[in-house]
Amino acid sequence: xxxxxxxxxxxxxxxxxxxxxxxxxxxxxxxxxxxxxxxxxxxxxxxxxxxxxxxxxxxxxxxxxxxxxxxxxxxxxxxxxxxxxxxxxxxxxxxxxxxxxxxxxxxxxxxxxxxxxxxxxxxxxxxxxxxxxxxxxxxxxxxxxxxxxxxxxxxxxxxxxxxxxxxxxxxxxxxxxxxxxxxxxxxxxxxxxxxxxxxxxxxxxxxxxxxxxxxxxxxxxxxxxxxxxxxxxxxxxxxxxxxxxxxxxxxxxxxxxxxxxxxxxxxxxxxxxxxxxxxxxxxxxxxxxxxxxxxxxxxxxxxxxxxxxxxxxxxxxxxxxxxxxxxxxxxxxxxxxxxxxxxxxxxxxxxxxxxxxxxxxxxxxxxxxxxxxxxxxxxxxxxxxxxxxxxxxxxxxxxxxx
Amino acid sequence: xxxxxxxxxxxxxxxxxxxxxxxxxxxxxxxxxxxxxxxxxxxxxxxxxxxxxxxxxxxxxxxxxxxxxxxxxxxxxxxxxxxxxxxxxxxxxxxxxxxxxxxxxxxxxxxxxxxxxxxxxxxxxxxxxxxxxxxxxxxxxxxxxxx
Numbered sequence: 001x002x003x004x005x006x007x008x009x010x011x012x013x014x015x016x017x018x019x020x021x022x023x024x025x026x027x028x029x030x031x032x033x034x035x036x037x038x039x040x041x042x043x044x045x046x047x048x049x050x051x052x053x054x055x056x057x058x059x060x061x062x063x064x065x066x067x068x069x070x071x072x073x074x075x076x077x078x079x080x081x082x083x084x085x086x087x088x089x090x091x092x093x094x095x096x097x098x099x100x101x102x103x104x105x106x107x108x109x110x111x112x113x114x115x116x117x118x119x120x121x122x123x124x125x126x127x128x129x130x131x132x133x134x135x136x137x138x139x140x141x142x143x144x145x146x147x148x149x150x151x152x153x154x155x156x157x158x159x160x161x162x163x164x165x166x167x168x169x170x171x172x173x174x175x176x177x178x179x180x181x182x183x184x185x186x187x188x189x190x191x192x193x194x195x196x197x198x199x200x201x202x203x204x205x206x207x208x209x210x211x212x213x214x215x216x217x218x219x220x221x222x223x224x225x226x227x228x229x230x231x232x233x234x235x236x237x238x239x240x241x242x243x244x245x246x247x248x249x250x251x252x253x254x255x256x257x258x259x260x261x262x263x264x265x266x267x268x269x270x271x272x273x274x275x276x277x278x279x280x281x282x283x284x285x286x287x288x289x290x291x292x293x294x295x296x297x298x299x300x301x302x303x304x305x306x307x308x309x310x311x312x313x314x315x316x317x318x319x320x321x322x323x324x325x326x327x328x329x330x331x332x333x334x335x336x337x338x339x340x341x342x343x344x345x346x347x348x349x350x351x352x353x354x355x356x357x358x359x360x361x362x363x364x365x366x367x368x369x370x371x372x373x374x375x376x377x378x379x380x381x382x383x384x385x386x387x388x389x390x391x392x393x394x395x396x397x398x399x400x401x402x
Numbered sequence: 403x404x405x406x407x408x409x410x411x412x413x414x415x416x417x418x419x420x421x422x423x424x425x426x427x428x429x430x431x432x433x434x435x436x437x438x439x440x441x442x443x444x445x446x447x448x449x450x451x452x453x454x455x456x457x458x459x460x461x462x463x464x465x466x467x468x469x470x471x472x473x474x475x476x477x478x479x480x481x482x483x484x485x486x487x488x489x490x491x492x493x494x495x496x497x498x499x500x501x502x503x504x505x506x507x508x509x510x511x512x513x514x515x516x517x518x519x520x521x522x523x524x525x526x527x528x529x530x531x532x533x534x535x536x537x538x539x540x541x542x543x544x545x546x547x548x549x
Binding site: 042043044045046048050052063066067068069070071184392393 | 433469
């Protein structure tokens with residue numbers, strides 16, 4: 001018998017016996033009396049996104065990611081009653097994290113969304129009480145109610161079968177806009193799927209009551225899809241209607257009057273026929289596309305995509321490639337917006353936040369694709385924008401936990 | 403008896419270690435300078451062993467038994483310098499084995515080769531380069547006919 005040995009077999013077998021210990025610890029972060037949650041996103045060269053959750057004693061505290069928990073880029077965070085809930089549509093799990101006796105935020109429970117139709121990147125969610133929460137799976141037209149207390153699914157509603165919407169109602173995008181005092185969560189309803197084609201024209205707001213596991217749709221077919229919204233302190237829901245997609249995927253000038261802000265008055269389930277603001281009502285230059293409208297007291301802030309005539313003559317999503325985001329503030333008494341001073345030309349706007357009565361923007365500079373890619377958390381002080389925090393990657397969200 | 407008619411044991415293998423790191427000094431990846439490029443295996447190897455029994459069922463009808471193993475070391479999905487090391491997303495280390503046999507059968511001008519193989523014998527969870535899951539234990543049969 002002849003024995004033949006090929007090169008490197010010894011090293012190969014040595015490597016095969018390599019073993020590693022892959023322990024999963026649960027120690028995360030410690031806090032002081034007040035705690036804020038910051039969500040940071042990083043990207044890898046292949047485009048994969050990961051997010052990191054950091055607990056800070058104040059929003060301007062230095063962000064140290066050394067102890068941050070890492071999640072997939074599709075993870076969405078919500079906080080309620082000093083607890084943190086993470087809906088990760090990649091793993092199809094909802095995790096609960098609570099502070100332990102050492103003020104460390106640790107995972108205490110989780111459940112699976114498998115079998116509900118949840119898939120990567122197709123949901124948004126709201127939590128209105130310790131017993132009432134919902135994940136809206138707009139792309140498949142389902143509402144999944146679940147209990148934060150018991151961490152289990154309690155009911156599933158179908159937009160078509162249970163709410164009577166047409167078959168084309170599946171494939172919608174949803175934008176969570178806030179929760180009123182009675183625990184109703186408001187969602188602006190987009191009319192398009194991710195391909196950008198209109199499949200359900202007309203503006204809707206979906207009002208969901210997670211505690212009672214019911215939902216209703218407010219329709220106004222004279223408007224186009226909804227892209228953003230927010231409740232004021234009185235419970236009025238302000239809704240940004242966007243006519244962009246009613247023109248198909250072509251953006252045809254004049255682009256700056258294609259959106260409007262509309263209102264559903266507190267306690268009613270219909271659009272206020274006497275309230276509609278066009279871009280030119282708000283600013284002499286007109287808002288183009290509003291992103292992330294946020295309201296607190298008698299003030300509002302909004303991020304606005306501004307595009308030159310040259311850039312809007314391009315097609316589809318490319319319309320934004322030459323655009324920049326500018327940030328405005330103003331009073332809801334007259335809705336006249338003032339462009340904030342101290343801002344650059346922003347490329348991405350992840351969120352407009354109201355924290356403790358103050359407004360913040362999580363955004364990044366238009367130059368970030370080339371250099372100095374430091375995301376910023378910016379605070380609105382009067383009519384100025386002041387950077388209060390930054391880190392490696394992008395800051396996506398900030399929450400007050402306690 | 404010629405060498406080709408003797409039973410033959412063959413062992414082969416290879417190992418790879420890559421030190422593929424981020425060297426960006428500007429831009430969005432600069433803060434992670436020195437980190438391994440995420441989501442790519444950097445230590446992996448495979449080994450194979452085969453035993454050939456010539457002329458088992460007649461002249462030129464050889465039987466080959468083979469065993470193989472593949473190892474991929476754990477690697478991080480994101481930048482290794484960011485986040486709590488105990489709570490990072492990673493692709494776990496993977497060790498899989500496969501085994502099978504190939505029998506040659508020749509009759510007149512026709513030549514058949516049957517192969518039976520089981521891959522991922524231990525039914526381990528295995529993933530592709532970018533975290534895409536690969537099959538568990540699976541059985542394969544192949545028939546090759548030459549004429």
